[in-house]
Amino acid sequence: MFTPVPPLRIGSFEPASPLLLAPIAGYCDLAYRLVVRSVPGYQGHATLGLACTDLLCPQALLRETDKSLWLAATCPEDSPVCMQLYGRHPDTLAQAALWAVEHGATTVDLNMGCPVDKVTKKNGGSKLLTEPCLAIEIVQTLARTLRPHTVPLTVKIRLGWDENSLVSSDLVPKLADSGISALIVHGRTTVQKFRGEVSHSGILRVVEAVKRHHPEVAVIGNGDVKSPYDARLMIDKTGCDGVMIGREALRRPWIFREANFYMSTGTLPPPLTRRARAQLVLDHFENVVRLRDERVALNTIRSRMSWYSAHIQPWPTLRRDVQKLRSANEFRDFWAAGVERYIEPEPVSAA
Ligand SMILES: Cc1cc2nc3c(=O)[nH]c(=O)nc-3n(C[C@H](O)[C@H](O)[C@H](O)COP(=O)(O)O)c2cc1C
Structure with missing residues (x-):
């Protein structure tokens, strides 16, 4: 029991x-x-x-x-x-x-x-x-x-x-x-x-x-x-x-x-959607921009992508592409485009 x-x-x-x-x-x-x-x-x-x-x-x-x-x-x-x-x-x-x-x-x-x-x-x-x-x-x-x-x-x-x-x-x-x-x-x-x-x-x-x-x-x-x-x-x-x-x-x-x-x-909740997970990664990035600066945020997100990426997949070349980004806005655009392209929308819950 x-x-x-x-x-x-x-x-x-x-x-x-x-x-x-x-x-x-x-x-x-x-x-x-x-x-x-x-x-x-x-x-x-x-x-x-x-x-x-x-x-x-x-x-x-x-x-x-x-x-x-x-x-x-x-x-x-x-x-x-x-x-x-x-x-x-x-x-x-x-x-x-x-x-x-x-x-x-x-x-x-x-x-x-x-x-x-x-x-x-x-x-x-x-x-x-x-x-x-x-x-x-x-x-x-x-x-x-x-x-x-x-x-x-x-x-x-x-x-x-x-x-x-x-x-x-x-x-x-x-x-x-x-x-x-x-x-x-x-x-x-x-x-x-x-x-x-x-x-x-x-x-x-x-x-x-x-x-x-x-x-x-x-x-x-x-x-x-x-x-x-x-x-x-x-x-x-x-x-x-x-x-x-x-x-x-x-x-x-x-x-x-x-x-x-x-x-x-003793039971599991429904898994967090991939959209919600991707949003957490973006939130992490924005937190570092706000609390530190853009340079630290880019370095952080580059190094953390190897931890995060498995649970965001499938998103081909995600880890490699993140390394190339040079500004906060580049990251934001990259993230928005990737989410749109590779991650299915949130299910609409029945009222
Ligand atoms: C990179 C790294 C840094 C760590 N830094 C600390 C630390 O500052 N203080 C501490 O008590 N333990 C530190 N630890 C140990 C972790 O708190 C934890 O005891 C260990 O990773 C085992 O737990 P886990 O298998 O859930 O990761 C560190 C572990 C790693 C891998």
Whole structure:
């Protein structure tokens, strides 16, 4: 028998759906998050529960560099939003967390999962998994800082640095004891990067370790969720409370509409029409023009077409043709002509 997924709770925050958009550096900026949020839910069901900024460098944030201000940019329509910080200096991270609160963060996340050398060589990201004392000091400092503001703290981890140093039995219970409201777990180790399969049993062990003494701390499962079924499977196999989706949302920003409807009803909504999908691509482009400029918008749409195009097809030579466009108006004309030529009109619904 089908049972709906219970509502997710992250401390004092109750997201409208148990689905989160992952931080993906270079991709999940404000322009893109607004696209994801613009997809309407089906029959009143919510789509996305929470979206996350890319990882933010605390020092750059506090200096308010142009780049970090763009990475942290948000607006009222981009709510609720999680701001993700990385680093290894508890006091600087605490100041950056306050900055995040003042600038609209619904939740603050500490990145303890990033495997990229640039981050781990500075001992941030998933390097913290190998330094439990420092990790706990940072988390306790952040939790203390955020508590008076009732902004929940979350931590995003991997299963461990490698197979021989999984964190479920030691670090995870300590994190759960340190004032976090949720733990987000990508079911791979750091050395795996993105290779191999996500381990549901590894995430299950994290869920068990958290829930043993802290049933109130939510666990969000993450990794390789490519469909509504995968999202449900993540919950059924691991007992986690919510699901974070990354790369598949770059291909189809409407996955949250389908997955949350499926989580609640066990059935799928009618697919978003190709016209509606194409409109989302155009909206993404226009968001970047409005929030950045024409040059950035063209670069963005050129690089994002490899993610979007599979769900817009058939549209011959789409990816190649987009590379040739030189101005916003050229893109707009190209898009309007292509939609007219290759995409069937919206069906007229009976009154
Ligand atoms: C290009 C790229 C950039 C990423 N950037 C971040 C990041 O800034 N912070 C973070 O916590 N995880 C980051 N991740 C990891 C994702 O949030 C997510 O954990 C991972 O992609 C697995 O989920 P998925 O299979 O749904 O994509 C990144 C992943 C990719 C592919």
